[in-house]
Amino acid sequence: MIFSSETSIDSLEEDLRYLKLLATKYPTIPDACTEIINLQAILNLPKGTEHFLSDIHGEYESFTHVLRNASGVIKRKINDIFGNSLRDSEKKELATLIYYPEQKLEISLREEADIEDWYKITLYKLIEFCRIISSKYTRSKVRKALPPDFSYIIEELLHEQQSTFNKQEYYNGIIQTIIRIGRAKEFIVAISNLIQRLTIDRLHIIGDIYDRGPGAHIILDTLMDYHSIDIQWGNHDMLWMGAAAGCESCIANVLRISTRYANLDTIEEGYGINLLPLATFALDFYNNDPCKSFKPKVYPDNNYREKDLNLMSQMHKAISIIQFKLEGAIIKRRPHYEMESRLLLSDIDYENGTITIDGKEYKLNDTNFPTIDPSDPYKLTQDEIELVDKLKSSFANSDKLQEHIRFLYSNGSMYSKYNSNLLYHGCISLSEDGSFKKMKIDGVTYSGRSYIDRTERLAREAYFGKADSESKLYALDNVWYLWCGCNSPLFGKDKMATFERYFINDKSAHTEVKNPYYKYRDDETICNNILVEFGLNPDDSHIVNGHVPVKTKQGESPIKAGGKLLVIDGGFSKAYQPETGIAGYTLIYNSYGLLLASHAPFESTQKAIDEGKDILSSTIILEKSSNRIRVVDTDVGLEIKEQIGDLEQLLTAYRKGLIKEKG
Incomplete structure (x- = not known):
């Protein structure tokens, strides 16, 4: 609720203790006003990109690569930014450099005849890429993500306009100095890691990090x-x-x-x-x-x-x-x-x-x-x-x-609600008629x-x-x-x-009967009932589910109930791949809508570095928003609006003399 100047003193006095606490952070009217303006501006920024992965099962090499390439987001963004100005081979080289900067740099240092020229060209491309990627965030958020060693330099380069006549030499001077003093290698690593970080705003893991593959502990360290x-x-x-x-x-x-x-x-x-x-x-x-x-x-x-x-x-x-x-x-x-x-x-x-x-x-x-x-x-x-x-x-x-x-x-839970999506690994237990199954625990x-x-x-x-x-x-x-x-x-x-x-040996004894949920999850009415049960509006919400591999090889689709439910366990685990025919699904939710990516099996990290062999991915656009989705449309947006309301209430308290400024 936003309080105007007509708000009654009685209602303000009820929250006076909270407002006094808030006043320690914003001790003057200008402080509160500045923060309101800042928060209001954030509401108009595009929403950050969310990345959904499920059923990783210890396959740390595939997982790490998908995390680094953001399910193809970085490669698509390279195409968008550089278009026909780069050859396909150059785009592939740039993508590999962003994914694995330390390892790719070693190869480039051995192979490039004029390394200073290569450094200059590469730095310009990375800075341009990073400038576009960071443009959807506030300077404050980008600043917090910057690597300490290069924070000032990167911030200057990201927010400097090359086309401005008075600053061209300044901009070029920074690049040339980085190369001259022998810091280009470290700078490339730093800005590549920054690109990876800014590409994805939020990562969702829909269960099963452990078992089968050899590196669950490596995955957990990464997470x-x-x-x-x-x-x-x-x-x-x-x-x-x-x-x-x-x-x-x-x-x-x-x-x-x-x-x-x-x-x-x-x-x-x-x-x-x-x-x-x-x-x-x-x-x-x-x-x-x-x-x-x-x-x-x-x-x-x-x-x-x-x-x-x-x-x-x-x-x-x-x-x-x-x-x-x-x-x-x-x-x-x-x-x-x-x-x-x-x-x-x-x-x-x-x-x-x-x-x-x-x-x-x-x-x-x-x-x-x-x-x-x-x-x-x-x-x-x-x-x-x-x-x-x-x-x-x-x-x-x-x-x-x-x-x-x-x-x-x-950082975990049995389920999560995030930006109108309901996320859970397994199922919601249903009875044969599709109703929620009733179970007793301690008599309840x-x-x-x-x-x-x-x-x-x-x-x-x-x-x-x-x-x-x-x-x-x-x-x-x-x-x-x-x-x-x-x-x-x-x-x-x-x-x-x-x-x-x-x-x-008789395989008829091996049969495991699935809960009726798996029969009903392609029913839009049932999916809507589940969303309502968890307090979500079925008109603009989805269920993101894992656990049971999608048998793409047999024609099964990961898209259920007309797009209401999405199954993203496509077989990260090598044990499943002969059955599924692919190596996993992942989901991307950006400011333009939902994209589902299916991935071919990953050969190895070494081949990705040496030969630029990225995971072959196919992308399906599930939903495209007619208007770009802004922060105001997200869960974070709701929180910001509440903060704005609280700050406006604090302003009223200052102006009515209920709280004294301390500036």
């Missing part, structure tokens, strides 16, 4: 340095969050997946977690077991020896059996999870080597269970108890892991948004709750449920058929 970010947790993120919080079944799952995908880099090198106890245990109990169903999934470029892979198979089986036991304990103590059907170790006929599931008998492909007591299959042996304790201690005492998980808690019925809000509170208590308390154990169990429970909004299936995939 921690990013200037503006929010994260919607995925089920794989939740699994690692639970492991870091001390959930034993989550720890077992993390290690099982790491051994399944021959991905121990994140565990050992990234987080310094000691796997020697698991390896020793596996050799003690599975040394003569071929563990055929537990052979790691490896890619052609893996560097593991056959001996290493055999040991990893044994570790894989050992931790899987421990996982089933630990999960059984949770299922037994939480009957309201309604997961008794997953107590499969009790359904095995150990003498005949068979198992009965849903009334059907299956032959087991592996009957070597040296640590299972058929009379009490979920009881951990003493060796298993000691191993779990050691692993739990390693996870708890990994400083890097704990730092990353705290970052996920600080939840559905839709209230259910997800409740699960988020429990996820936070699992990490921050009082150690060794019953409420903490309850929350830790819930984190595991969010990973694989039948009503988990992060998982979205009736079961996780891990046991069946390992021990039963």
Whole structure:
């Protein structure tokens, strides 16, 4: 609300305490007026570009490249700025320089005959590019992003008009001096990094940073340095969050997946977690077991020896059996999870080597269970108890892991609303008729948004709750449920058929039935209901979703419900690419509208640097705004308007003498 000079003194006095606090920042009428003018001007700037990525799954090279090239935004902007004035090869060289300035500079320094001339031409191009990119921001915002070593020089160059006769020599002098004193290389690196930063105003990660690929820890380090970010947790993120919080079944799952995908880099090198106890245990109990169903999934470029892979198979089986036991304990103590059907170790006929599931008998492909007591299959042996304790201690005492998980808690959530877009990783649990599924937690019925809000509170208590308390154990169990429970909004299936995939060859036993959400997400009415449930106007809002890869190869579209819902999990993970046919979708939301980009598989960072091999991307314009979207149309705009209202209220208080100026 904006208060005019006619605003009653009584209403101002109600907020006097707040206004006095505001007056410490704006102690005079001119100070308040200046800030109002500044904020009002910001409202008319174009909105910043948002970048949406999902399901990165540890593929740090692809992720880093997509982050650097902003899903093709930088390349398109180069075309817009330089048009036909540069050859395609020159545009490619400039793009690569912006993405990888340090590495590309080394190549250029070796290959260019006249390096000073190359420096001069390159600096002019980069400054021109940066000037256009920065033009949608205030000088203050750009100034905060400037690298300290060159902040004054870059600011001068960005806001100087070359065409102004009196300043041409001044402008050229700066460029020539940078080259003459040997600072051109450092300046190019600084301005290239600035371009990357200014190209994207806000980054959204729609879940699943962890598992499968080798570099989740590298991705987290990158995200921690990013200037503006929010994260919607995925089920794989939740699994690692639970492991870091001390959930034993989550720890077992993390290690099982790491051994399944021959991905121990994140565990050992990234987080310094000691796997020697698991390896020793596996050799003690599975040394003569071929563990055929537990052979790691490896890619052609893996560097593991056959001996290493055999040991990893044994570790894989050992931790899987421990996982089933630990999960059984949770299922037994939480009957309201309604997961008794997953107590499969009790359904095995150990003498005949068979198992009965849903009334059907299956032959087991592996009957070597040296640590299972058929009379009490979920009881951990003493060796298993000691191993779990050691692993739990390693996870708890990994400083890097704990730092990353705290970052996920600080910057993440189950869902987010941002500029009329609803962002979440998995699903909104629905009943067969498309209504929000009702679920009871501690005797209270939840559905839709209230259910997800409740699960988020429990996820936070699992990490921050009082150690060794019953409420903490309850929350830790819930984190595991969010990973694989039948009503988990992060998982979205009736079961996780891990046991069946390992021990039963009949693939009909591997079926996992998806929540009805996945049947209804192409229904515009259902999507509108979800948006309304979360307090958004369905006429101008979208849902951005990840989790289930879009099978482009089979003709599936990432655009659902007439563009109301967008699925951007297209297969960053190499494990999915044969099925999806591509290497991921990303979304761009700029001041002109929404653009969906699909990406071909990324070869390598080295080829991108040496040969300029960018990710081949195809862009679809989903929505184009008839009028350019301004800051006033965004969530930030709403906040600014509130600030303007508060400042105008402060002005009235000054002018009516309720608060004295202190200037």
